[in-house]
Amino acid sequence: MDNNLNLLPPDAPVSQETQGASSPQAPQLPMPPKKKKGKGCLIAVGIFIFLMILTAIFSDGDDKAKHDSDSLAIDSTEVVTEDMVEQSDVVTVDSAKIIELKPFFTEKKDEFTGIIWVEPKTRPKYTNANGICTYFALNSEGKPENLRFLIQYYADDWLFIDSYTFLIDGNTYTFSHPDVERDNNSMIWEWSDTGVAQSGEVAQILYAIKNAKEVKIRFNGRQYHKDKVLSQKDIKAIRQPIEYVEALGGRF
Template structure:
């Protein structure tokens, strides 16, 4: 009898435990489902908050552009204009006209664009006139034996064709024209030059010319390098033309000597470039 009661109690205990385990499992599943739904809702809300943040940022940016964009663009354009970055200045002014056409800044931008256009047209007219007249500034000599005509800027020369400029650009022409560049050192004492540099507004630039020929007469000596200029040389020559100050330094075996490029000597370089163009030369040859 005692054994039977134990078995019955054990049976009901197992049944009760089985019922509790099933309920717990169901409740756990329900809570898990609710947690998953809440997590999904949280992620969705976070994504929406992020989207709203981006929209708010875009609206603030648009509002800032409406309030201050034209002014900033005008300031940028005028800064580019002051730095002589004409292309960038035109882009900024043109953008104002497209983005803020009725603003007061647009009126200023139109005035700047008109001035840029007028300046460009004037410069083109002056260049055309300068080029057309360039041969008038040349001393022309002809080598009948070789069939070559030489064009040398008069501003680089003195009386009787004497060389004055320490750096000369000149043109030779047979069937086609070509450029020559001469470094010219003249003194009453030998320097034995082996190279030269151009000191342009505080910056040193190398110049081609490492083979100097030497001659003398009546107590005067000449040391000369005569070469075909490279694309780098032509860049340096253009920098010299527009420079405020250029010094040509000749380096000898022991000493050096400085010669200044005067405004006339700088202009002679430009005249040689213009003459080369008039005679049919192409700068692509020196690229």
């Protein structure tokens, strides 16, 4: 062994000459950074969720606004309805008309019920007489109610009336099933006394007579009938009680 051989310390760098024939190593290039898988998908999902949340928020807002609008409309309708009811309950009294009509009527108080019956002075005192009129009652508060239509037929022979036909200014109206009562001695009489509220036919007939110029009535019996032209006195006995009811704040 050559004692003159220089030994290098273990950690000394080795020169190319020292490495001898060993081939040089290729330089190592830096590796590109690794992409994080799924990051783009997460962003897309996040945006989608965000848009869904915004849509839900605005949708709730629109629903709430619509609900509030509907509630306001309902409240407004209720207010209008209540106002209409209150207005319909308002009683309008025509004092001048009352003063004008009162002299044409008599008032009879039922001492048992306290009801005052208001009748035209032209009403027949008894049922055994021809006559036609309307009349009504005043309750304990002085308000008109129970408007009625009275028809009386007095003659030599029975008709056994089962209906009435009215010819009012050329238009025909029928009162089909009146509740007719009968009595007789040497003569016969048949009559009906009907509450206007009980019969739509009667209400229609009276409404027509109220503004009529010419009125005829046919008493329809089982086999025969009898016709009569109503006088202006008869028409007034029908019309004036209706006008009196309205003047007192009642309704027809």
